[in-house]
Amino acid sequence: MNVYKIKRRIFTFLLSVLLLLPLLSAVPASAAEAGFSYGLIPAYAGSPFAPVNGGEPYFSLSDYSGEAFEDYGELDALGRCAAVTACLGVETMPTGKRGEIGSVKPTGWQTVKYDVVEGKYLYNRCHLIGWQLSAENANRRNLITGTRYLNTAGMLPFENMTADYIKETGGHVLYRVTPVFLGDDLLARGVLMEAESVEDGGEGLSFCVFCYNVQPGIDIDYATGESRLAEEGPVPGPEPGPGKAAHIINANTGVFHLPDCASVQAMKEKNKQETDLDAASLIEAGYKPCSRCRPDLAAPQSPGENEPQPPASARLRGDADGDGAVTAADARLTLRAAVGLETYSGEQSAACDMDGDSAVTAADARLILRLAVGIAA
Amino acid sequence: MIGNGGGVSLFGRPVSRDIFVFEDLAALAGERELIARPGAAALFSGVRARLTLLPDPEKAEIPDAFVLFDAAVPADLGRFDRVTLYRWNRDYPADVFFDEKALTAGFTKTETSEFPGNSHPRVTREIYERV
Known part of the structure; x- marks a missing residue:
């Protein structure tokens, strides 16, 4: 083996190590x-809520010292809130009276009343981290437009649970709330709430749930925040179109199908996830349409009429070398492709573009490695 | 111990805790044995009680004992002569609930009292005796 090859291998190894260490x-x-x-x-x-990830938060306690902090993400270009993270304790909780927040109008805000809504007003200014936990009141980066239902039936009980745990034990709780927006919607579909008690390693309190930003009896247009009573018919908004039917997601491959697709019949039960999202929303969320039933088109393809294109959905996401498994070797190969040492086919690119930004980058290699070592699902 | 709506626990953990409630329970039990699941031991830290930890408190065969159900409550309370129910009077999320209909068959409420908790403004204690 000549010196050049040795140096190249050493370089590749060092580059991989540099990227791998932070990943792990x-x-x-x-x-x-x-x-x-x-x-x-x-x-x-x-x-009002659904368990996520088996009720286990996605974060780990191992990198947090238990000292209190609060981190409020920056608003995006549309003025929407990002995730907020905190380590809550007695020291973060309010000591005085709560002030006014009427000056803040989060995205999608509308002042509208319905008799069917408790308190009449459909929307509340919802704190991502509740005021009783953080004393953050009129912070634009901590407020979203949420329904009364989201605020009182969804989020508040979890905030009560967290606050009372802190008051009783004097301990800390690692806490994160992520508002979920689709596309350019001004109204969040809901919030992901995660929490874990620090000093007892989660024995006292731990949850990971999605709280729905809905209001029973009211139809909401999440693009604008407009609404109407449910019995008056569909909310103005994107017209139902191709892909409006329910879909089945393969949680392992990230490919979605029409319910009657032959691939669904062959799918393992544990990988099946039903969703009522339309095709456009699923693609926006990073899922890929099945090349057999083509849920992104108006009508499904029947067997025998598959389009003559590389079956990207047949290859596992992250399976760069096509061996049917996602391993560290796939991460390494993807890293090489990212730095120009490998050239990927369209099929490989489609399978390894993990973050859906239409490019194969070191970030994709990082995600593949996390998948390979079991840190990510 | 239940929140508003009857919630007992979420993801295997009681919806709340309060040292004053456990002290009250220990006082009620007096010299009688207090049986609880192993995970409940931490709740009684600093509380003087004859605590016995068993994996399945529901199956305990110790006569005249108190049995603490803080993560799940058996649907059939037929084995018990008395039920002491603590209400947190707070909204908490839950995935395990106590069906209070179990108290309507064969029990009658004999006592209701309230007291301030350590971390709860008001805790309600109800005692039901078998008729």
Whole structure:
């Protein structure tokens, strides 16, 4: 083996190590990076919340010292809130009276009343981290437009549970709330709430749930915040179109199908996830349409009429070398492709573009490695 | 111990805790044995009680004992002569609930009292005796 090859191998190894070390120890910056996706949330069925990730938070306590902190993400270009993270304790809780917050109008805000809504007003200014936990009141980065139902039936009970745990034990709770917006919607579909008690390693308190931003009896247009009584018919908004029918997501491959697709019949039960999201929303959320039933088109393809294109959905997401498994070798190969040492086919690119930004980058290699070592789903 | 709506626990953990409630329970039990699941031991830290930890408190065969159900309550209370119910008077989320209909068959409420908790403004205690 000549000197050049040896140096190249050493360089590749060192580059891999430099990228791998942070991957193995870093706490995910977001729930999405750790595997959360709105596409996995079941349709609202009467409960204000749904367990996510088996009730286990996506973050780990191992990198937090237990000292109190609060971090409020920056508003995006549309003025929407990002995730907020905190280590809550007695020291973060309010000591005085709560002030006014009427000056803040979060995105999608509308002042509208309905008799069917408790308190009449459909929308509340919802704190992502409740005031009773953080004393943050009129902070624009901590307020979203939420329904009365989200605020009182969804989020408040979890905030009560957390506050009372802190007051009783004097301990700390690692806490994160992530509002979930689709596309350019001004109204969040709901919030992902995660919490874990620090000093007892989660024995006292731990949850990971999605609270729905809905209001029973009211139809809401999440694009604008407009609403109407449910019996008056569909809310103005995007017209139902191709892909409006329910879909089945393969949680393992990230591909979604029409319910009668032959691939669904062959799918393992544990990987099946039903969703009522339309095709456009699923693609927006990072899922790929099945190349057999083409849920992104108006009508499903029948067997025998598959389009002659590379079956990207047949390859596992992250399976760069096509061996049917996602391993560290796939991460390494993807890293090489990211730095120009490998050239990927369209199929490989489609399978390894983990973050859906239409490019294969070191970030994708990082996500593949997390998948390979079991840190991400 | 239940929140508003009858919630007992969420993801295997009681919806809330309060040292004053456990002291009250220990006082009620007096010299009698107080049986609880192993995970409840931490709740009685600093509380003087004859605590016995068993994996299945529901199956305990110790006569004249108190049995604490803080994570799940058996649907059939037929084995018990007395039920002491603590209400947190707070909204908490839950995935395990206590069906209070179990108290309507064979029990009658004999006592209701309230007291301030350590971390709860008001805790209600109800005692039901078998008729």
